[in-house]
Structure formats: structure tokens, C-alpha cells
Amino acid sequence: MEAATARARGRPGRRRKRYGQSERRFAAAMVTPSLVVIALVAAYPIGYAIWLSLNQYSVRVAGLSRFVGLDNYTSALSSSEFWSATGTTFLFTVISVTLELVIGLGMALAMHQAFKGRALLRTVVLVPWAILTVVTAITWRTIFEPELGLAPVMLDKLGLPGADTVWLGERGYALAVMIFADVWKTAPFMALLLLAGLQVIPKELHEAAEVDGAGTWQRFRRITLPLLRPAILVALIFRTLDALRIFDLPYVLTKGANGTTTLSVLSYEKFSQDRLLGEGSALAVLTFIVVMAVSFLYIRLVGGNLRTLTEE
Amino acid sequence: MRPVLLWAAVVLIIVFCLFPFYWLINVSLKSGADLSSADLLPPAPTLDNYDSIFKNADFTKALRNSAIVTGITTTLALAVGSFAAYALARRRFPLKFLILAVILSISTFPPIAIAAPIFKLWTDWGLYNTYAGLVLPYLAFALPLCIYILTSFFKEIPRELEEAALVDGATYFQAFRKVVLPLAAPGLVTAGLLTAIFVWNEFLLAQTLTSSSDARTVPVAVNNFTGSTRFEIPLGTISAASVVITVPLVVAVIAFQRRIVAGLTAGAVKG
Numbered sequence: 001m002e003a004a005t006a007r008a009r010g011r012p013g014r015r016r017k018r019y020g021q022s023e024r025r026f027a028a029a030m031v032t033p034s035l036v037v038i039a040l041v042a043a044y045p046i047g048y049a050i051w052l053s054l055n056q057y058s059v060r061v062a063g064l065s066r067f068v069g070l071d072n073y074t075s076a077l078s079s080s081e082f083w084s085a086t087g088t089t090f091l092f093t094v095i096s097v098t099l100e101l102v103i104g105l106g107m108a109l110a111m112h113q114a115f116k117g118r119a120l121l122r123t124v125v126l127v128p129w130a131i132l133t134v135v136t137a138i139t140w141r142t143i144f145e146p147e148l149g150l151a152p153v154m155l156d157k158l159g160l161p162g163a164d165t166v167w168l169g170e171r172g173y174a175l176a177v178m179i180f181a182d183v184w185k186t187a188p189f190m191a192l193l194l195l196a197g198l199q200v201i202p203k204e205l206h207e208a209a210e211v212d213g214a215g216t217w218q219r220f221r222r223i224t225l226p227l228l229r230p231a232i233l234v235a236l237i238f239r240t241l242d243a244l245r246i247f248d249l250p251y252v253l254t255k256g257a258n259g260t261t262t263l264s265v266l267s268y269e270k271f272s273q274d275r276l277l278g279e280g281s282a283l284a285v286l287t288f289i290v291v292m293a294v295s296f297l298y299i300r301l302v303g304g305n306l307r308t309l310t311e312e
Numbered sequence: 313m314r315p316v317l318l319w320a321a322v323v324l325i326i327v328f329c330l331f332p333f334y335w336l337i338n339v340s341l342k343s344g345a346d347l348s349s350a351d352l353l354p355p356a357p358t359l360d361n362y363d364s365i366f367k368n369a370d371f372t373k374a375l376r377n378s379a380i381v382t383g384i385t386t387t388l389a390l391a392v393g394s395f396a397a398y399a400l401a402r403r404r405f406p407l408k409f410l411i412l413a414v415i416l417s418i419s420t421f422p423p424i425a426i427a428a429p430i431f432k433l434w435t436d437w438g439l440y441n442t443y444a445g446l447v448l449p450y451l452a453f454a455l456p457l458c459i460y461i462l463t464s465f466f467k468e469i470p471r472e473l474e475e476a477a478l479v480d481g482a483t484y485f486q487a488f489r490k491v492v493l494p495l496a497a498p499g500l501v502t503a504g505l506l507t508a509i510f511v512w513n514e515f516l517l518a519q520t521l522t523s524s525s526d527a528r529t530v531p532v533a534v535n536n537f538t539g540s541t542r543f544e545i546p547l548g549t550i551s552a553a554s555v556v557i558t559v560p561l562v563v564a565v566i567a568f569q570r571r572i573v574a575g576l577t578a579g580a581v582k583g
Contacts, residue, residue, distance in 0.1 A: 024404075027405040034393060037448070037451050037452055041448045041449050052432070106321070110322060115318060124325070124329050126572065132558060133515060134513075135531075139332050139333060142547065148350055184328070188329060192576055248531075251515075252535050264423075268424060268427065284422075284424050284427070295417060
């Protein structure tokens with residue numbers, strides 16, 4: 001559009017060629033540093049990880065290795081720890097992202113109402129997001145500290161079950177704490193993304209529906225939800241990508257004990273603690289494949305955005 | 313929504329967001345026997361824990377390391393990222409869409425996938441346990457976000473201004489440096505804040521690529537905290553250290569709420 005008006009003004013005759021030589025050289029020079037960094041520290045290591053995963057490295061003699069082909073993958077795919085870590089990762093992802101969506105949507109709807117102190121609320125909501133993941137883990141570990149943490153004491157006072165449980169020491173309970181921590185930290189982030197989506201829904205639609213006698217619930221179901229769908233999708237994919245990669249929370253909470261070993265934690269344990277570079281890399285590559293499959297969906301969804309950003 | 317319901321919701325949200333962190337502050341102000349009680353207010357508030365963490369050289373060095381690594385990464389990411397973003401937003405050249413898609417897909421890489429190979433490469437190249445060894449991978453992960461945010465900001469700046477400069481004989485780089493960049497200051501603040509928060513927060517790579525207080529950053533240092541004796545649970549000092557490393561981020565969020573929200577939602581609205 002802009003190009004058309006410029007042409008009408010009869011100016012950029014200097015843009016006869018599709019891309020001017022100097023413009024092209026300038027752009028290449030500007031983009032190159034970023035691409036070099038990304039190639040060197042992201043793309044090359046991924047390639048190297050694939051190479052490492054095809055070899056077996058000696059634990060005792062540094063530098064000693066032999067090519068083993070896909071052995072590391074077949075042994076990973078036939079091990080129970082891999083499937084249990086995959087199960088944990090997906091269980092964690094599905095439960096926490098669902099809770100985050102529900103709570104985040106509730107928060108976004110409240111924050112969308114007009115009232116004094118809305119800006120204050122928006123700042124408050126950013127606080128959990130700003131807290132370091134390691135600190136989040138420490139906070140929730142402190143809250144569930146047996147006997148003297150807030151949670152057991154409260155549960156005891158209210159006479160609810162779970163007061164005598166060592167939460168982080170038991171399967172299921174430990175995963176629950178991990179989910180609480182994650183939902184607490186990221187539901188507000190979800191809320192902000194959804195709030196941005198709510199703000200672009202024209203008010204007139206709601207007003208017209210109200211005049212026609214639609215109730216609050218009807219308006220929510222027929223207007224808000226359908227129009228919010230793109231924002232919900234992007235938020236879901238953002239969060240799913242993060243949840244599938246999760247490492248900090250389980251590592252700091254329990255070091256992956258008691259059924260909280262996610263794919264990232266398992267891979268880390270292999271290459272860092274057990275010094276099994278080949279096996280660890282194979283697991284990392286498998287994690288990478290799972291995450292990239294989801295991120296492919298993400299890129300397709302925001303693809304429209306990318307086109308607007310790059311068009312002339 | 314009815315006002316009563318709305319206010320109930322608002323109070324609930326505030327409690328939900330702030331209470332867990334309040335609990336951590338509460339614990340950090342307790343010492344001795346008070347630590348084994350679940351009082352909502354410290355019975356005898358004391359700064360002992362804070363006193364002891366600032367006497368801990370490992371912790372103060374980690375604070376310094378984090379500040380340096382965050383500062384360097386943010387500066388480099390803004391410089392390098394703004395170059396690429398300007399070219400992508402404004403100049404014409406082939407393969408633009410592909411380049412932006414590749415850059416953006418990097419932001420979805422699981423850090424674990426590059427942790428093992430980088431650990432091995434850095435050990436071979438002497439970058440293990442150094443600032444540079446942390447800055448480089450952080451830069452790779454921060455650049456996609458910076459480039460994405462800055463590209464959208466550059467797009468918003470009226471084209472006429474730099475075209476006038478170009479007609480007057482400015483080079484492309486001068487037009488970028490003197491005309492576009494100053495106008496995109498809010499975008500730089502947004503991208504810089506998000507980068508700094510990411511770097512300050514990062515744990516997995518810091519844990520993998522450092523081994524001593526020479527380069528160890530705060531998340532790793534705090535997770536490594538042990539009590540003065542091996543059997544003491546350092547609940548108080550860990551909480552105090554956690555509060556200290558979180559304060560800069562909370563201050564940044566309060567001061568720049570608008571900018572941060574703008575950055576976070578940049579990718580989501582148009583979907």
C-alpha cells in the first residue's frame with residue numbers, strides 16, 4: 001500500500017531494480033551478526049548434539065568414544081525411565097496449562113472490567129511472572145515444608161487431609177506442588193495475553209447483543225470466546241512450549257525425585273551427573289523433536305504476523 | 313459484573329499473586345526458633361539472615377556475576393538485534409520471511425538440547441566457567457525476542473522521516489542510527505527489560521556451564537545454599553537470598569509495567 005502511494009507521488013525511481021545493490025548489501029551486513037550468533041550457539045550445537053547422540057563416550061577416559069549409530073536412541077526408547085519422564089512431562093503440561101488457561105481467563109475477565117485501580121492490579125499480576133523460577137520453586141518448597149510450612153499448618157487447622165503428608169517426598173504430591181508453583185507463576189502471564197485479546201473485541205458487539213436481550217453467559221459464549229480464540233491459541237502454544245521444556249522447577253523442588261523427572265531433567269542427569277554424554281544427548285534430541293513439533297504449529301499460527309512484519 | 317463480585321475477584325487475584333511471595337519475605341525475617349513456627353507475621357522480625365548472606369562471599373560474587381552477565385548480554389542483544397530488526401522492518405532483500413521464521417524458531421529451542429553439546433564445546437575451547445561462555449548462549453536465546461519486538465516497533469515509525477534523510481544524502485546506516493533508533497527508544501526499553509529479566513532468571517545453562525564463584529550466577533548460587541553446619545536447614549538465609557535477587561525484578565516490573573506488557577503481548581494480539 002505504502003509503495004503504491006509512493007509510486008503515485010512519482011518518487012522512488014531509484015527502486016527500478018527489485019532490490020537495489022547497495023540496499024541489499026547493507027541489509028546483509030545488518031542481519032549477519034545475528035545470524036552468526038544464532039548459527040554458532042544454537043544451530044551448530046544442535047547438529048553437534050545429534051553427532052554426540054550417535055556415539056558412546058567413555059566415562060573414565062576423557063575423549064575416548066566410539067560410533068554406535070542409533071543405539072542410544074533404541075536404548076532410550078526401550079527404557080522405562082524415558083517413558084516415565086515423557087508421561088510426567090505430558091501430564092504436567094496438560095494439567096498445568098489447562099489450569100493456567102481457566103484461571104488466566106478468569107483473571108483477564110476481571111481485569112477487563114472498568115474500575116479504579118485497574119493499573120495497580122495489572123502491576124500486581126506481573127509480580128509472580130517477574131519472580132525467578134528458582135525462587136518460585138524455593139517459595140513453594142518453603143510453603144510445603146513439613147510441619148512448619150504454611151500449607152501443612154493450614155490443612156491441619158482446617159482438618160483437611162494432607163496435613164501430615166511430606167508433600168515433596170511422595171509421588172503424586174510432589175507433582176502437585178510442581179503444578180501449583182507453575183500455575184502460580186504463569187497464570188498471570190496467561191491473563192495478560194488474554195486481556196490483550198479481550199481489549200481488541202469491539203464493545204459495540206456486546207452492546208448490540210445486550211439490546212437484543214442476550215444474557216451475560218450467552219454473550220460470553222457467543223461473542224467473547226469465539227473472538228478470543230486466536231489469543232487463546234497463541235497463549236496455549238506459548239505455555240505448552242514452556243511446560244514441555246520445564247527444568248528449573250522439578251530440579252530445584254526435588255532434583256527430579258518422587259515422580260517429577262521431566263524429559264529435560266532426565267537428559268541433564270544423564271550427561272551431567274552420570275557423565276553419559278551420548279545417552280544424554282539422545283534424550284535431548286528427542287526432547288528437541290517433541291518441542292519443535294509443537295513450535296512448528298506456533299510458527300504456522302503466527303505466520304500471518306511474520307508476513308505483515310516483513311512485507312514492503 | 314456486579315461490583316461486589318468484582319471486588320471479591322480483585323481481592324482474590326491480589327492475594328493469589330502476592331501471598332506466596334509475602335510468605336517468603338515473612339520467613340526471611342525470622343530466625344532461630346521462630347523459623348519452626350508458621351506465624352503469619354514474624355514474632356521478632358530480624359535482619360540476621362540478610363546480614364549473613366551479604367557476608368557470604370559466594371553470594372556477593374554471584375550477584376556481581378549476574379549483574380555483569382546481564383549487562384553485557386542486554387547491551388549486545390540490543391545492538392546486534394536492532395541492526396537485524398531494522399533491515400527486516402525496512403530494507404528490501406530476498407528471503408526475509410524465511411530469515412525471520414528461522415530466527416523466531418530459535419526462541420522455541422529447548423535449552424537442554426544445546427546444554428550438553430555446549431558444555432563439551434566450551435570445555436574444549438576454554439569457555440567453560442567464564443562470562444563469555446554464558447553471554448554467548450544467552451545472546452542466541454535473547455536475540456529472537458529482541459528482533460521480533462524491535463521489528464514491530466520499527467514498523468510503526470513513519471517511513472517519511474528516514475526517506476527524507478536518505479534523499480538528503482544520508483547513508484542507510486545514518487538513517488537508522490540518527491532517525492529511526494532514537495524514535496524507537498520505547499521499543500529498546502521493552503526489549504532490553506525482557507532480555508535482562510530472561511538472563512537474570514536463567515538456570516539450566518548457568519548450572520551446566522559454571523563450576524565456581526568465578527562465573528556462577530545468582531539462581532545457581534541460591535540453589536546451592538547450605539547452612540552454616542551441614543545439618544542445619546538454611547530456610548532463613550535461602551529465603552533472604554531469594555528475596556534479595558527478586559527485588560530488582562519486582563522494582564523493574566513496577567516501574568515499567570506498561571512497557572513489559574507491551575513486549576509480552578506483542579506476539580499475541582494479532583495472532
